[in-house]
Amino acid sequence: MASSLYSNAQHVDFDSVLAMDDPGMISMFEALEASGLRGFLGCPAVVYEDALVDFFENASVRNGVVFSTVGGQIVKISEKLFAESFELPVEGLEDLSEMPKDSIFDARSIVSLSGEQINLSGKKNQMKMPYRLLCDIVAKAISVKAGSFNAITVEKFSLMTAVVCGVKMNWAKFLFGILKKMVAVKTKQAKGFAIQISLLLATFPAVELGEASEFPASKILSKKTVLRFVSINDRDGAEEISGAAAKKAVSKKRTAADIEAVVPKKKRTSKKKSLSSISSLEMVVVAEEALVVEPLDVEEPRCSSADAVDLIIQQVLDETRADEAPADTIEPAVAVEKNWFDLPYEDIVKKWEAERPVVTA
Structure with missing residues (x-):
């Protein structure tokens, strides 16, 4: 089923989220828009499931270009087509290893919930709520990584730094590089970009795409789903705090071994006659x-x-x-x-x- 290709995906309804009453959330989404990712993250949410299955089954990379056959027709996706279709920036950093260290240093304080620099090997609950959501967006919609989405990684935080600190990125090259990894046989890159690939396939008139499917509303970030995200994360945070407090309280209790050590064992003695x-x-x-x-x-x-x-x-x-x-x-x-x-x-x-x-x- 093609639905497995976007089980962890996220898309953004910019018009809806920018109309929220939450200044923090609005500021974060405005930073995403300013980075040049609105065309990629906010394109029309249409999915052609049958065409997606064909595309990934037959895709390969030749000379830096993605080739595949869909419905018996050859499709060719170049980096230029990819960039123009989503109006992606083509100037700036091409590799995350080039991210300025001082920008990462500043971002660690900007996103921090406590005001102190966050731990890059920790969890996203160290961050303010808008940046927890940003962490999900870069993990699911941009880098398309499988695994735990609560953990902070260097790659995810570098992508967040580019958005938070306004670092210019060549998003066209970076995102197209992820697409090439998706279709490469030897890589473990998760499959994604379901909406974007569907739109790219629609640019080939000879390709039979099949029936279109609406992208699940629960995976589109709108005012409603963002509020739900906040509610769930607030609850999980409260449960985690209460769980930690309970664990600390239990650790202060004397264990069975401690009690056994303090209370002397009753010696077995033979019964004496009265x-x-x-x-x-x-x-x-x-x-x-x-x-x-x-x-x-x-x-x-x-x-x-x-x-x-x-x-x-x-x-x-x-x-x-x-x-x-x-x-x-x-x-x-x-x-x-x-x-x-x-x-x-x-x-x-x-x-x-x-x-x-x-x-x-």
Whole structure:
């Protein structure tokens, strides 16, 4: 489709933009007009899509002249025809490398939004709004470069300098040189000049151009589209500023690594038994040791560890109460009969049996 040949193109409706209420925009478009580019940028916006496709498929450069066949007819476009068709200046600088350094120096301050010289390796949002639009015009309609249109390049800024500072350019030679690059096989120059080539093809009576198409109104700079450009760039600028502020705020926040470094990691420790568990265990051991008695002729019933613990606890409580009781409440110890050996043997045995402790649950 031929529409791909002007997907990034721009054209200028000078009558419309020069009637705007924006002094900055008017000044910029007046500078474009004074540079001699009005005939090229503001020519009638008509496109012959079928003829354009034929032209680029068959075009080549021979001895500095562009040749092609359109609808079976040979067309020949010379630099002279190119210059006369668009009333382009034929005097002045022919190469951008010849641009005066002092003019570039001055332009860097003239277009600057902050008043300081802009960075030539930066973005166009450093510039005042009219010059952001001029940057788009030189990128899309003059140099016809593919890629990012937000970045400033030396080539684009040199073209802007020629317009802003009124440096005389041989626009006929410069623009025709771009056309030759478009049709050269070995170059990566983007295809463009859709309106201009269509008008040039219309100068050949024998060429069948096909049906004409109107150039998209959205790609023609008029009062309406310029205001839209300003609105979009204002919004994008505000979003970029807010995005930068948010990024700065995030950078001030402590990262997860910082937090991890400050907050000590919780050490893994084995679970310790509670004091009550230890005490219970010790009491069970004591109870079991206390229950070890001399064997009796009669086998006594065994008690469980829990019963032993209860028994020990009860003994401790009894002893505590006994220690805390008044002295007069303590029963006197029973005196041991000193002459037990005088008793008969049977009485001694009965006395022993009566005094033998019996351990029960």
